[in-house]
Amino acid sequence: MKGNEAIAHAAIRSGCDGYFGYPITPQSEVMETLMELKPWETTGMVVLQAESETASINMVYGAAGCGKRTMTSSSSPGISLMQEGMSYMAGAELPAVVVNVMRGGPGLGTIQPSQADYFQTVKGGGHGDYRVIALAPASVQEMADFTVLAFDLAFKYRVTCMLLADGVIGQMMEKVQLPPFRPRWTEEEIRRQTPWAIMGKTPDRKPNVITSLALQADEMEEINLRLQGRYREIEKNEVRFEEIMCDDAEYLVVAFGISARVSQKAVELARQEGHKIGLLRPITLYPFPTNEISRLADRVKGILTVELSAGQMVEDVRLAVNGRIPVEFYGRMGGIVPSPDEVLNALKEKVIRK
């Protein structure tokens, strides 16, 4: 099935309580599939088409406040509209899952695939000091698996977890093994697991208030310090990456999502020509595999970062390398996906022959 369809199936199976969305190419199949599957008749999951991405994310905010597993999905321009809501959710410490099937920008851009929302995602696209966990699937299987993982991480840390996919992963069809069904949480479970949730004030407790407002500066700083503490925990515990042929590598490619799929082929082609190349694929873009890249930088002679953008993640790779070895970049923009040969040529011209 398509990557977008896998997300819909996995959402229902992960015990999701509510999906709120607005159509936008190239991810409309997520809501279309949910509407076709009618989970409200089986698991009781609510699926609602909102009047805008702004409304969608605020519906997610409302539902997340109730301690419910809630998600939305969109593509780049729609995700820009959602940034306000994501900032509020960060401030109110609410768990939620947001899927971004990226397309080319800026502006209305194109419906073709892109990875140019990296900065927006990992540097905090809305206002204020906050982070979202960013998972970068590179296959339809990972679209399904990471949907489940995203809910678990979101609730573990009370943060938004984003699936940062691209138009290729969303649209391409692959075999997928869907995750097992797990039930939606009962109200008793929600009361126990998320005692902060608004479910109606019972006599045994004070009212729960979900807000991101703290007018007193010292109170607001305290909230920020708590959030930053949580982000340090996330950075310590949740870094995920995949290493392909890195053990004997003399040069390294760093790429995520569809760029990693293309780069893996380029690495294989390079090895056929006798070049010892490895691929590091960050699975979490935030937290970033800084330590692993730093470790590899002691062993390899140069790095090529490949992205569908003008070069965004390459900045984090350079921070990890800290000037020890050359870090070059190759990317295409506007919806163009490079071929493995293009990546191979870039490897030869920019990295190996230096």
Added chain:
Amino acid sequence: MNTEQIINPANLVYKKPSVLNDVNMHYCPGCSHGVVHKLVAEVIEEMDIQDKTIGVAPVGCAVFAYKYLDIDFQEAAHGRAPAVATAIKRLLPDRYVFTYQGDGDLAAIGTAETIHACNRGENIVIIFINNGIYGMTGGQMAPTTLVGMKTATTPYGRNVELNGYPLNITPMLAQLDGTCYVTRQSVHNVANVRKTKKALRKAFENSMLKKGTSIVEVVSTCNSGWKLSPEASNDWMVENMFPKYPLGDLKDI
């Protein structure tokens, strides 16, 4: 009556509703918010639904509504309360869910969310405080500011050519198939306070009948923003606001 007789519970004729917290309000003396808060608290108490009621606070003067009502609350981004309430009600359909919004929140930045929540017929209550001004930010023009009315951003009075017309949004909402009860009330005298309470009670009751959205607009005063005494504000409201925003039921199905 001596003091002892007065404080004898048997002679008690009025008390603060238990759902209203015993804290100082930040509202200006003379502001309508305090009265409406009290009425909401009374309705929740009388219907015995404190444990089933979830409020959604706006951005504006009522941003701190959650400090005054002893119920679970979620504070929405500016204008987004109907979207937030939509999700809460959909996921917890046996709860009473209401939004409490001012004119800027409901009729300017949140117009789309308001119209679409009403049009979907969400089984929620929308309480709409219309005082024709942005109180919290210091008295700027609101969508409902009357023509000629002076505000911080219309210092020479609202000029139609420059600022457009006052937005009379409630009749628009009454036209939508998703609304079941749309009414306009005020709290400037005892009779109207009682009517408003009755309207709020009906709106809360509607939200369990699957009839659609109930909207209670309360034409209100902002004496600080209007730069009038509380008493003069009431008179000004009757004289100027009521002709543009006449009281009464616009829809009751």
